[in-house]
Amino acid sequence: MPTFALSSPLELLDELKRKVRALQRLQFQVLEIIGALDQQGAAEALGYKDLVEVFKHTLRWDPRVSRRRIKQAQVVCPSVTPTGSPIGPALPGVAAAMAEGELSEDHVEVLAEAMAGLPAVAEEHVVGYALEHEPRSAKAFCKELAYRLDQDGPEPKEPKPSQVKNSLRRQWRDGRYLLSADLDTETGAKLDALIDPLAKPEPNDARLAPERDGDALCEVVDLALRGAGTRIHGGERVQLTVTVDYDKLRAGLGTALLDNGEHLPMNQVRKIACDSGIIPTLLGSRSQVHDVGRRTRSVNAGLRRVLVARDKGCAFPGCTRPPKHCQAHHIRFWSDGGATTIDNLVLLCRRHHDLVHHSDWQVRMAAGLPVFHPPAFVDPRRRPRTNPIHVA
Template sequence: MTALGLASPLELLEELKRRVRALQRLQFQVVEVVGVLDQQGAAETLGYKDLVEVFKHVLHWDPKVSRRKLAQARALCPTVTPSGATVDPVLPLTAAAMAAGTLSEEHVEVVAEAMAELPAVAEVHLVQYAQHHEPRSAKAFCKELAYRLDQDGPAPAGPEPVRPRNVVRRQWKSGRYHLFADVDAETGAKLDALIDPLAKPEPSDLRHAPEREGDAFCEVVGLALRASRHHIRGGERVQLTVTLDYEKLRTGVGAARLDNGERIPMDQVRKIACDCAVIPMVLGTRSQVHDVGRRTRTINAGLRRVLVARDRGCTFPGCTRPPSHCEAHHVRHWANGGETNLDNLTLLCRRHHDLVHHSDWEPEMAGGRPVFRPPVFVDPDRRPRRNRVNVVA
């Protein structure tokens, strides 16, 4: 074609259409490969729990993208039975349209979602409409088609029992912690019973009710942290770990880091220090409490504290899990002569702990810090990788 800058708008649109169709055909070819990997059980062969984790390491896909590709593959790709017979795709017309480049991934999602509730005969109508309209319009058409195919609605039935659900959404945003909870009535009543006495206004209290209740909720959290019946590994009570430089604490300048990677200003840290026990630790020094040696494979409270202070969470490359979600892993297995000390331990979340034990990811220590050599299919040179997320502030 003529250089794009010299083309007319109509020529450019025609070229754009051609390239988009080529892209959509390529996307289907990607889905085909994903489908074959899924049917072969490739994740288990490679020592992984699922393909989502494989794609994260090999293709750097977000888990949401991987799950979408897998869902599309299971709907659009033929399957092979244990006897060797080939079974047609769940959505053969949708597969053919995407293979021809006339349907996008977004269209496929709309059609697949609608076909979960519709008879197979409806697919031809949905595909024909989706090929000529944007996904949003196709979704509205699917809804209308479902209504026309079943105008009377489902047969009357007794009301299904409502399943109790307890939902909590948590999010860090701009240095604040946003919390939404939808819990059962019993839990709500218990929380009210805890908050109400603490939220009563004092004679000179200028706070509005939401502020008083917010402060009361924070006090309830503090009470829960101090409850002696709650423990973590190592036999210690639940505690909040704040990592900082002593000079910053002394001068009140700078910020400290929480377990989850969030940073809090030094004035808040100084307030915490007034109400909590301070456990000083100097990394790199030797102490018997931090070096169990070959006596046992389990770690004690003191050794875990030092491990948490050094690793700050899961040390697997790219992982953001905090220390409270992690287990101690022997870099050289205890059964193979590895010692239980700081030079042979690292923190791993459960998912990556399993991965290290069942795949070709190999941890090792370099300069007193854990690094990981990936499998050959991730990096042919197996260059060591370090977690760059949980680093010192």
């Protein structure tokens, strides 16, 4: 039986308050360390782009959590000028209260956002309120305080003419591809001109207008892919890559894999195969060009197909980037004599490609697959890691 089970409700609440205050003091100490790392430029020293990436590997924090805590550290921790002169915290009252365990991270986030639009003298008042109320109430208090200090609001300005921008939202959801677009008049008219002739109802056509428009858009996409002027991407003309086991294709069973990680039912794959250029890829066979040796640093189209079939995206542990966002990296650098062969190449997204070049992350091949060894500060034993998200 837990020790606390014998305590009264009031005793439990007192103990809970003590634990929470201790936790909040510890959270402040965490922010102090984050602030010091930020001031020292630790990310660059370790070969990383920023602290968000460092914390992802060392602390397993989500980027959202890291950004939040870095921002909090910047308002409660002291800093230095470029000349080395010390500067106190941007919000000294908030920092002192959190150091005592009286304010939570949520309080700090609310007060930092509020103080960005309030004079410095208001900090004492907002901290005093936050010491007695939860963050949501403190946010409402800050909003009311800002209104009372400036009831007239900011000086009205002449409205600036808004610049017309085109936007397109794309999202995969449950095996479906959702589109939402906001286009300028000219582009909208061009799209209408493409879709309208293809969306006309046929005799005895039971489709409603949205379905006809959707089918017409699919035809427009097919026409664009077949166009002679299709842009080059990843060493080849833009195309749809479907990876499928040949025996499953013949039997019509199971699913195939698109290069974005989505699975496609076999009946759709067989339909695509009726009007497609099929490139058989057998790892290790002589039917596909795997090796261009030292003749060139660039990866040809055939070799990239093999890389995509093997790695199925960025091979860095935990990365979800698909092949179209990846570059071919020489494990043994080309400048050091590395060959352009399948056993010396790995797919990496731009972010992790930079990381491998500028940090102590190391890549090697094991049993024909890329394996990554983290720096000692991530794992003192530098145990090998792979990326199980892309099943090879």
